[in-house]
Amino acid sequence: xxxxxxxxxxxxxxxxxxxxxxxxxxxxxxxxxxxxxxxxxxxxxxxxxxxxxxxxxxxxxxxxxxxxxxxxxxxxxxxxxxxxxxxxxxxxxxxxxxxxxxxxxxxxxxxxxxxxxxxxxxxxxxxxxxxxxxxxxxxxxxxxxxxxxxxxxxxxxxxxxxxxxxxxxxxxxxxxxxxxxxxxxxxxxxxxxxxxxxxxxxxxxxxxxxxxxxxxxxxxxxxxxxxxxxxxxxxxxxxxxxxxxxxxxxxxxxxxxxxxxxxxxxxxxxxxxxxxxxxxxxxxxxxxxxxxxxxxxxxxxxxxxxxxxxxxxxxxxxxxxxxxxxxxxxxxxxxxxxxxxxxxxxxxxxxxxxxxxxxxxxxxxxxxxxxxxxxxxxxxxxxxxxxxxxxxxxxxxxxxxxxxxxxxxxxxxxxxxxxxxxxxxxxxxxxxxxxxxxxxxxxxxxxxxxxxxxxxxxxxxxxxxxxxxxxxxxxxxxxxxxxxxxxxxxxxxxxxxxxxxxxxxxxxxxxxxxxxxxxxxxxxxxxxxxxxxxxxxxxxxxxxxxxxxxxxxxxxxxxxxxxxxxxxxxxxxxxxxxxxxxxxxxxxxxxxxxxxxxxxxxxxxxxxxxxxxxxxxxxxxxxxxxxxxxxxxxxxxxxxxxxx
Amino acid sequence: xxxxxxxxxxxxxxxxxxxxxxxxxxxxxxxxxxxxxxxxxxxxxxxxxxxxxxxxxxxxxxxxxxxxxxxxxxxxxxxxxxxxxxxxxxxxxxxxxxxx
Numbered sequence: 001x002x003x004x005x006x007x008x009x010x011x012x013x014x015x016x017x018x019x020x021x022x023x024x025x026x027x028x029x030x031x032x033x034x035x036x037x038x039x040x041x042x043x044x045x046x047x048x049x050x051x052x053x054x055x056x057x058x059x060x061x062x063x064x065x066x067x068x069x070x071x072x073x074x075x076x077x078x079x080x081x082x083x084x085x086x087x088x089x090x091x092x093x094x095x096x097x098x099x100x101x102x103x104x105x106x107x108x109x110x111x112x113x114x115x116x117x118x119x120x121x122x123x124x125x126x127x128x129x130x131x132x133x134x135x136x137x138x139x140x141x142x143x144x145x146x147x148x149x150x151x152x153x154x155x156x157x158x159x160x161x162x163x164x165x166x167x168x169x170x171x172x173x174x175x176x177x178x179x180x181x182x183x184x185x186x187x188x189x190x191x192x193x194x195x196x197x198x199x200x201x202x203x204x205x206x207x208x209x210x211x212x213x214x215x216x217x218x219x220x221x222x223x224x225x226x227x228x229x230x231x232x233x234x235x236x237x238x239x240x241x242x243x244x245x246x247x248x249x250x251x252x253x254x255x256x257x258x259x260x261x262x263x264x265x266x267x268x269x270x271x272x273x274x275x276x277x278x279x280x281x282x283x284x285x286x287x288x289x290x291x292x293x294x295x296x297x298x299x300x301x302x303x304x305x306x307x308x309x310x311x312x313x314x315x316x317x318x319x320x321x322x323x324x325x326x327x328x329x330x331x332x333x334x335x336x337x338x339x340x341x342x343x344x345x346x347x348x349x350x351x352x353x354x355x356x357x358x359x360x361x362x363x364x365x366x367x368x369x370x371x372x373x374x375x376x377x378x379x380x381x382x383x384x385x386x387x388x389x390x391x392x393x394x395x396x397x398x399x400x401x402x403x404x405x406x407x408x409x410x411x412x413x414x415x416x417x418x419x420x421x422x423x424x425x426x427x428x429x430x431x432x433x434x435x436x437x438x439x440x441x442x443x444x445x446x447x448x449x450x451x452x453x454x455x456x457x458x459x460x461x462x463x464x465x466x467x468x469x470x471x472x473x474x475x476x477x478x479x480x481x482x483x484x485x486x487x488x489x490x491x492x493x494x495x496x497x498x499x500x501x502x503x504x505x506x507x508x509x510x511x512x513x514x515x516x517x518x519x520x521x522x523x524x525x526x527x528x529x530x531x532x533x534x535x536x537x538x539x540x541x542x543x544x545x546x547x548x549x550x551x552x553x554x555x556x557x558x559x560x561x562x563x564x565x566x567x568x569x570x571x572x573x574x575x576x577x578x579x580x581x582x583x584x585x586x587x588x589x590x591x592x593x594x595x596x597x598x599x600x601x602x603x604x605x606x607x608x609x610x611x612x613x614x615x616x617x618x619x620x621x622x623x624x625x626x627x628x629x630x631x632x633x634x635x636x637x638x639x640x641x642x643x644x
Numbered sequence: 645x646x647x648x649x650x651x652x653x654x655x656x657x658x659x660x661x662x663x664x665x666x667x668x669x670x671x672x673x674x675x676x677x678x679x680x681x682x683x684x685x686x687x688x689x690x691x692x693x694x695x696x697x698x699x700x701x702x703x704x705x706x707x708x709x710x711x712x713x714x715x716x717x718x719x720x721x722x723x724x725x726x727x728x729x730x731x732x733x734x735x736x737x738x739x740x741x742x743x744x
Contacts, residue, residue, distance in 0.1 A: 613744040616744050617740065618740030618742055618744075619740050621666070621667055621670075621675075621736060625667055
C-alpha cells in the first residue's frame, strides 16, 4: 500500500475541440438519430430501415477514422481533446457537464465499436433478411452503438453511467428480440436483472467518487486521486469492479452471458463478444487513476479475472451449442483482459490490446457461427454439424483464421496480445501466470473441439438439411474481420499500442520474468501448452466417433461444465433462496404482526361495540333512567367537590 | 329553616312524582304530563330561590321555561298523535323500532 502512493497517475486533461475534432458529437449523433428514426418512424421505414441503420454506423466509422488520423497527426500533449456540449445538471456546487473526451483510449474504442459495428450491421442485412421485424432490429442495434459511444466518449462518470444503462437496455431488447420464444424472454430478463447488480456498483462507486473528490469528472478525479485516502480508493475500486463484473460477465455475475446467446447471432457477435461485454475492462482501464493507487482493489481484479478465465474455458469445453461454447470462450477471454487490467500500468495497454484483437476474432467467429447456423436451418447443436469444409468454404476459411488467432498461433493477432498478458502475469505473480497459461491450453482444447465438431469429421447432418454458403453480404464482413484477426498483431509492431496508450494509463517499469527467463522461452512454453491442448482435442474428439446425442455417462467435471459450473445453482442457493426466504419471512411478519395488530384492534373494538350497542334498545324509558342516573352522578360529583 | 323551605320541599316532591311517572308509565300522554309536572316543579324552585335572593332572575327563567314548555307541548303532542294514528297505540314501549 505504501509503495502505491508513489505511483504516478496520468492526469486527464485535454484541449478544446477545434477544426475537424468539432465533428466529435456527430459520431454519437448519427446512430442516435438512426435509432430515433427507425424506432419512431414505424412501418414507414421498413423498406430502407436496414440501409439507414447501416449507413449511420458506417458514417460514424468514417468520422472516427478521420478523427483518428487527426489525432495521429498531433503531438503527444494535444492528443486529449474535449468537447463541451452542454451543462447537464447542477446541484449546489456539483455540476455535471455533458463533455466528450476524445483521447488515445477512446480513439481505439471508437474505431472498434463503429468499425466492427458497421461490419456486423452489413452482415445483419443478410442474416435478418427473412425476419419481419428487421427494421426494429436495426433500430435497436443503432441504439446500442449510440449508447456504447456515449459510454466510451463521456468525460464524466455520470456520463459513463448514462451510456452504461443505455447499452444495458439495448442488450435487453436485443437478447429478447425473438420475444415469442419464452427462453429468449427469460434470458433477456436474466441479463437485465444481473446487470442491475453491477449497475448498483457503478452508481455507488460514482457516489463514493463524488463524496471523496467533490466531482465526478475524469479531469478533477485524476488530478486529485493521489491525495485521496487509500480506504476510499479501495472502496471505489471494488465498487467499480462490481460494475465491471456485471457488464463483463465476470465471476460471480457471469451466468447471464451464456443465456444471452438466445439473441440473434449478430447481437452475440457485436454486444456479447466484441463491444458491450468489454465495457467493464474499459471502465477499469479508464479509472486507472483509481486502480493504480490501490493495490488491494487491483488484487481483487486479478483474482476475479483469473477465476473467470478458467471457469469460462472449462465451460467452453463441454458445450454442444456452438454459440454457448463461444460464449464460454468470451467469458474466458474477458477474464484475460480483466486480469491484465488488474496488473496495473504494466497490463492496462495489453488489456486494451487483447480487447481489440478479441473484438476482431470473436466477432469473426460469432458471425461465422451465425453463417453456419444460417446454412443448417438454425440448428446450433454441433453434434449435428461436421464436414462443412466443402459446403461453406468462406465460412470455414475465415473461422479458421479466427481459430488460429484465439489460440495464439503466430503471427495471428491473438498470439501477440495473449502472449503479452501471460508474460506480464508471470512477471507479477507466478501462480496467476500459471493459471493464465493453463487457460491458454484449455482454450486450445475447446476451440479445436469446436472446429473438429463443426467443420471436420463425418457428416452428422439432420434429415432435410442442405448446408450452403451464405450470401456475399454475410461473407464479406467475415472476410474483413478475418483480415483484421490475422493482422491485428501489427498494432504491437514497435510497441505502438503501449506507447500510444502510455499518456492515458501511465508508464510501467519493465518487469523481469521469474527465474530470469528470457521472453522467447516464455513464448515457447505458451506455444507448447497450446499445442498440447490441440493434441488433446485431436486425440479425445477427433479420433473418436461423435454420438448425435450427448452421452450421459460423463465425468463429474464434464457434467459440471455442461451446467455452467453450477453458476446458476450457486446464485440460486446463495442469493435467491435466502432472498426468497427473507421475503417470505417479511410477508409472514406483515401478515401476523402488522396485520394482526391492526385487525386485532378492529376485532376487539367490534366485539366491545357489539356489547355496548345493546344499550341502545329503543325503549325511551330506559334512556330516561340513564339520563336520571347521569344527572344524579353529576349532582353527587358537584356535591362531593363543593362540600366533600 | 326559613319560609322558603316548604316550597323547596314541595318542588322536590313534585319533581320526584314526575320523575317516577316518566320512568314507570307506558302511556305517552301520561309520560308527557309527568314531564310537565317536572318542569313546573323546577319552575317552583326557581321562583322560590328568586324570592329568597330578592332578585328577578329566577322568575325570568321560569317564564322562559313556560314558553319552551308550551312549544314542546305543541311538538310533542303532534308526534304522539301521529304515532297513535299509524300504530293505533300510545304506548312508549311500542315505539321502540329505532334501536341497535
